[in-house]
Amino acid sequence: DAMVIQNPRYQVTQFGKPVTLSCSQTLNHNVMYWYQQKSSQAPKLLFHYYDKDFNNEADTPDNFQSRRPNTSFCFLDIRSPGLGDAAMYLCATSPGTGHIPTQYFGPGTRLTVL
Amino acid sequence: GQQLNQSPQSMFIQEGEDVSMNCTSSSIFNTWLWYKQDPGEGPVLLIALYKAGELTSNGRLTAQFGITRKDSFLNISASIPSDVGIYFCAGHAGGTSYGKLTFGQGTILTVHP
Numbered sequence: 051d052a053m054v055i056q057n058p059r060y061q062v063t064q065f066g067k068p069v070t071l072s073c074s075q076t077l078n079h080n081v082m083y084w085y086q087q088k089s090s091q092a093p094k095l096l097f098h099y100y101d102k103d104f105n106n107e108a109d110t111p112d113n114f115q116s117r118r119p120n121t122s123f124c125f126l127d128i129r130s131p132g133l134g135d136a137a138m139y140l141c142a143t144s145p146g147t148g149h150i151p152t153q154y155f156g157p158g159t160r161l162t163v164l
Numbered sequence: 165g166q167q168l169n170q171s172p173q174s175m176f177i178q179e180g181e182d183v184s185m186n187c188t189s190s191s192i193f194n195t196w197l198w199y200k201q202d203p204g205e206g207p208v209l210l211i212a213l214y215k216a217g218e219l220t221s222n223g224r225l226t227a228q229f230g231i232t233r234k235d236s237f238l239n240i241s242a243s244i245p246s247d248v249g250i251y252f253c254a255g256h257a258g259g260t261s262y263g264k265l266t267f268g269q270g271t272i273l274t275v276h277p
Contacts, residue, residue, distance in 0.1 A: 054206075056206075080262070081262040090250070090270070090272070091269075091270075092252060092267035092268065092269060092270055093207070093252075093267060095264055095265070098262070098263070098264075100262060105263075107264075138204075140206050140207070142206075144262050145262075146262045149214075150212075150214075151194075151195050151256040151258070151260070151262055151263065151265070152195070152197060152209065152212045153197070153209075153254075153265060154209060155199075155206035155207045155208070155209075156206050157205050157206045158204070158205065158206045160204065
């Protein structure tokens with residue numbers, strides 16, 4: 051059974067047109083993360099939520115926003131996508147307790163910007 | 165900032181051969197993780213290591229957390245075609261139970277039947 055679910059798996063948007071990617075989890079984990087991954091590179095952390103506390107990475111562009119309305123769901127909003135934002139976007143979760151920082155990833159959403 | 169050096173960058177092997185890859189760092193990590201990523205998919209956790217010196221197996225995979233806390237290796241025995249993919253190591257250094265992972269650059273594994 052899928053534990054970290056991302057929808058859609060593929061998203062096509064136009065330059066400058068806002069887009070929202072979604073992530074849900076059945077693990078009841080406290081922490082949810084959003085990563086950007088470009089071809090053959092390691093994932094790059096954009097931000098994470100510990101419960102409702104939002105933590106932004108210093109180099110994450112303002113163009114990227116996130117919402118976590120409840121424990122199970124987290125959204126990535128890209129306000130004005132540029133060509134350079136075309137990438138795989140990965141959602142991950144971790145328990146946030148018990149000294150276990152292990153992160154579990156979803157299958158990703160491949161974003162294409164035309 | 166913290167960096168992980170993962171090697172080799174790529175490997176081309178014959179089915180049945182054993183594979184070894186490793187990650188090294190100039191700083192200490194408290195957790196080492198190994199992931200496999202197939203094309204178009206998210207990384208899948210293979211092995212998690214939480215104690216220095218720990219040696220853990222998962223089927224044909226074996227990974228070790230280095231005694232110095234600055235390195236880890238992953239071995240795959242008797243490789244098969246479905247082992248193809250990108251393998252990432254990741255380390256967690258913080259005192260909290262969550263937060264940023266530092267990733268290696270990845271090892272691209274190709275297995276020839």
